[in-house]
Amino acid sequence: MPKFIEKQYKSIINKNKIIDHWFWTRYSINPYNGCQFGCIYCDARSDHYHMPEDFENEILVKTNVGPMLDQRISRARTFLPDVVGIGGVTDSYQPAEKKFGNTRAILEVLAKHRYPVHLITKSTLVLRDLPLLEEIAQQTWCTVSVTITTTDLEKSILLEKFAPSPAKRLDVLRQIKAEAPHVQTGALLIPLIPVLCDDPVEVEALFTAVKQTNADYLMFGGAMTLRNRQADWFLQQLQHARPDVYEQYAGLYEFTPDARTYDGRYVPANEYMQAQHKHLFALSQKHQLPHRIKRYIPDDWRKTNYRIAERMLNVVFERQMLGQSWETLFWAAQNIQNLKEPLEAVADRGELGRIKNVRGHIKTRIEKILDEIDREDA
Structure with missing residues (x-):
């Protein structure tokens, strides 16, 4: 109990x-x-x-x-x-x-x-x-x-x-x-x-x-x-129930079998x-099953910030899963959705490039998305 x-x-x-x-x-x-x-x-x-x-x-x-x-x-x-x-x-x-x-x-x-x-x-x-x-x-x-x-x-x-x-x-x-x-x-x-x-x-x-x-x-x-006491518990249960699979895990996670504490990969x-x-x-x-959750879009000044960040972070997710470069795009998106003002206001001042990590092709893509959103909302 x-x-x-x-x-x-x-x-x-x-x-x-x-x-x-x-x-x-x-x-x-x-x-x-x-x-x-x-x-x-x-x-x-x-x-x-x-x-x-x-x-x-x-x-x-x-x-x-x-x-x-x-x-x-x-x-x-x-x-x-x-x-x-x-x-x-x-x-x-x-x-x-x-x-x-x-x-x-x-x-x-x-x-x-x-x-x-x-x-x-x-x-x-x-x-x-x-x-x-x-x-x-x-x-x-x-x-x-x-x-x-x-x-x-x-x-x-x-x-x-x-x-x-x-x-x-x-x-x-x-x-x-x-x-x-x-x-x-x-x-x-x-x-x-x-x-x-x-x-x-x-x-x-x-x-x-x-x-x-x-x-x-x-x-x-x-x-x-797998890490520290969680790894120890899981492997203890696995070794008891499925010793054949335990041996495969030792190779996959590169840990020392029967070690006192876990020493393998995360x-x-x-x-x-x-x-x-x-x-x-x-x-x-x-199966036409989306692998991403549609995000919440607030109906206030954050609306465009979140819409653009969602598009960027959907790309980030796929890059992460496939082992491709994602960090710069990730931080650009996070910095956009952490702004204290609408992205449109920043763009109108010609200051998109002042947002950290928003540069080069990322900046160009954001400008295109802003144009698309303007047309959608017109």
């Missing part, structure tokens, strides 16, 4: 210095620390996140989350409505939510202040809040991403023992599309689990299953990461990653 520890935190919402260009989140909230789903590959087990050591059995429950969030947003001088990511580290609809209702309380406050929301979950409990999510979507923007790493039940039980089955998660996508039509929803094939879940036939089966739900996207990005070599991503891009095209 899990142990719930209620704890008052000093803050409930984090504002990121830059917007996440995969999930479009400016802010982040995790209603719980620790996760009852106990996925053995979860990166939240690593030292980076400072989670309880008994990750799936000791759950820290943040108290007073609704009033704290309401007060923070009401008093914030530097906040503008933008996407709040909920459950990016641990699942916001894990079973604890039935008892404590933190996620529901957070959503009610965000709806009150008209903040857009991106939820990431494996849980069927998200269906409880569909009317509220639909309300947020109609007000501003709402996206629900359901993580599905495999359609194989036996593998899912090994990897995600306490999470709902892949079939139930696929049904979540179907129900959202049917009952909350303004909510954008899709699947996350994140992470791709090497060896166990990267068979081309199995991966295509996942694409087929997601397509049949009428989902808006299937996003992928990167193979499973991700597999580029050759493996790029081959997988090329296959995923091909499947995305074949």
Whole structure:
């Protein structure tokens, strides 16, 4: 039985210095620390996140989350409505939510202040809040991403023992599309689990299953990461359940088998990653399933900034996946969406080149996009 520890935190919402260009989140909230789903590959087990050591059995429950969030947003001088990511580290609809209702309380406050929301979950409990999510979507923007790493039940039980089955998660996508039509929803094939879940036939089966739900996207990005205590835990479980696969991991991640602490790679070599991503891009095209989430576009002075940054960051994503140069374009886009004024005003002054990383062909392309937007809006 899990142990719930209620704890008052000093803050409930984090504002990121830059917007996440995969999930479009400016802010982040995790209603719980620790996760009852106990996925053995979860990166939240690593030292980076400072989670309880008994990750799936000791759950820290943040108290007073609704009033704290309401007060923070009401008093914030530097906040503008933008996407709040909920459950990016641990699942916001894990079973604890039935008892404590933190996620529901957070959503009610965000709806009150008209903040857009991106939820990431494996849980069927998200269906409880569909009317509220639909309300947020109609007000501003709402996206629900359901993580599905495999359609194989036996593998899912090994990897995600306490999470709902892949079939139930696929049904979540179907129900959202049917009952909350303004909510954008899709699947996350994140992470791709090497060896166990990267068979081309199995991966295509996942694409087929997601397509049949009428989902808006299937996003992928990167193979499973391994580091410090998360790596130790995952490899311990893998060695016990699948010693044959453990040996393959030793080669793929270049670690010393049976070492006291993990000494291998964070991700597999580029050759493996790029081959997988090329296959995923091909499947995305074949099944006509977008691999990117349509971003929130505010209806204020940031509108053009975000529209242009979205185009640029979509290119960045593909370059990252294929091992191509992306850094300059990435920072140009981030600097544009962090401007304190409309991009049109900067362009009218002839000062696009003063934005850091906006130069050469990037500057020329932005000028063309601005012209296209002018024609579209005319």
